[in-house]
Structures are given as structure tokens and as C-alpha cells.
Amino acid sequence: MTDSALWASTTTLPSAPDGSPRFLVATHVDGRHPDGAVVDMPAPYAPADDPTSGMLASCTVVAGHVRVDRIDPGSLGLQVFPGSPPLRYVIMGEPDVFPPAVNIFAFHDADRDGLVTGVEQAVAEGIELPHRVAGFRWLPGSGVAHQLYVSGPNDPAGDWRRRKVGTKISCAAEAVRVAHGWPPLHDSGQHTETGRAMAENFAPRWPARFTAPEVIVPSMDLPPPGA
Numbered sequence: 001m002t003d004s005a006l007w008a009s010t011t012t013l014p015s016a017p018d019g020s021p022r023f024l025v026a027t028h029v030d031g032r033h034p035d036g037a038v039v040d041m042p043a044p045y046a047p048a049d050d051p052t053s054g055m056l057a058s059c060t061v062v063a064g065h066v067r068v069d070r071i072d073p074g075s076l077g078l079q080v081f082p083g084s085p086p087l088r089y090v091i092m093g094e095p096d097v098f099p100p101a102v103n104i105f106a107f108h109d110a111d112r113d114g115l116v117t118g119v120e121q122a123v124a125e126g127i128e129l130p131h132r133v134a135g136f137r138w139l140p141g142s143g144v145a146h147q148l149y150v151s152g153p154n155d156p157a158g159d160w161r162r163r164k165v166g167t168k169i170s171c172a173a174e175a176v177r178v179a180h181g182w183p184p185l186h187d188s189g190q191h192t193e194t195g196r197a198m199a200e201n202f203a204p205r206w207p208a209r210f211t212a213p214e215v216i217v218p219s220m221d222l223p224p225p226g227a
Helices: 075-078 120-122 167-182 193-202
Strands: 008-012 024-027 038-040 053-062 063-075 087-094 101-109 134-137 142-151
Touching: 008 087, 008 167, 024 087, 024 167, 053 075, 053 167, 063 167, 075 101, 075 167, 101 167, 142 167, 142 193
Parallel strands: 008 038
Antiparallel strands: 008 024, 024 053, 053 063, 087 101, 101 134, 134 142
């Protein structure tokens, strides 16, 4: 166990108006529990006041299925993502591919910061999917992180790099996987040159999540117009 172990807590919240169960997931970075652990923290514990809380995911259980309603930075998250843009999130599953995959997309939205929806609701509310500022794709059966992308200068959404967006969406994805009871996220070893720099930053903190041999893959960046 290390002081930088990434673990999570779950706390029961008051039921929704229709009686549906609700709970809060909080990710933490400290040495109280092993990396990847999920610990029940009964009320009156308040994750938002815990200085180690990274991301807070408010969840509702609807017809036996977990629905993540909001994702917001906790106390530690506010320090880790200073000046990061307000983001809303869209979750899209890929149940028909093999192995099944899950995507979380981030969109700049000052009015609905932290909101989480599915694709249909997002589109109905005017979200244009090509204008996402970041995307994170992983395999929920194994926890393998397949792709992390932040919009670059030639993308429809413009350049959102070097603004903590990649770190923020990665932490949001970790909260989503905890909410659903999926395995901890870990690196696939496949990196672009840009991704290699991020991996080198995080690997010393969570070495057990970065054990795959590195393979450099082509960048997903769009070329400049006319190139």
C-alpha cells in the first residue's frame, strides 16, 4: 500500500423521489486502502469534505441498473484540475463488439457542468458528438484502457490540450467503473507519442496499472486542412 493508492468509497444517499436507491461514489488517492479497493463508508461520512476525494459520482439504481447522474471534482480534484474547463459527460456502450467496450465523452458546457447522460438525451439537448473535447474508451470486462484522446488544434472542438482535460476524464472513467462494479482501469501499453508522456507521468504513482509492454502507435490527430 502506498500514499498514492487509488481506491474508492461508496456511500448511500437518500432515495430518489420515486423511491429508487441512490449512492455516491468517491475516488481517493492516499494510503488508507490498497490500490483498486472499494470500501463502503456509511453516513454521516461526507466524501465531498474528504481532502483525498478526487471525483464524486452521484448514481441512481433504476430497474436494477446503475445510472451515473453526475460527476464532479471532490476536494482533491479541485486541486488537481485547477482552471480546468466545465465538462458534461456522455456515456456510450459498445455491447456488440468483442470484447464489449464503454466510452465516456466530454463536452465543454458551462451551464451543465458535471451532468452525465446517454447519447440520445445529449443529442436531444443539442450536443454535437463530433465536437467532444475528449474521449476515453475501455474494456469493462478486463479494465484495459483502450483509448484516451483530447481534442487537438485541427479537431472540430478546437484545441483542449494542456488544460487537465485528459486527467479529468480519466478520473471520471474510474468513478464510472466503480459505480458499475467493473475491474480497476489499467494501461494497455499502446501509446502515441503524446500518450507516452502522460503514461510516464502516472506510471510511477500507480505502477501496478502500467505493467504492459509499451508499443508506440500512430497518432489519432487530424492533419491540418489541406495537408
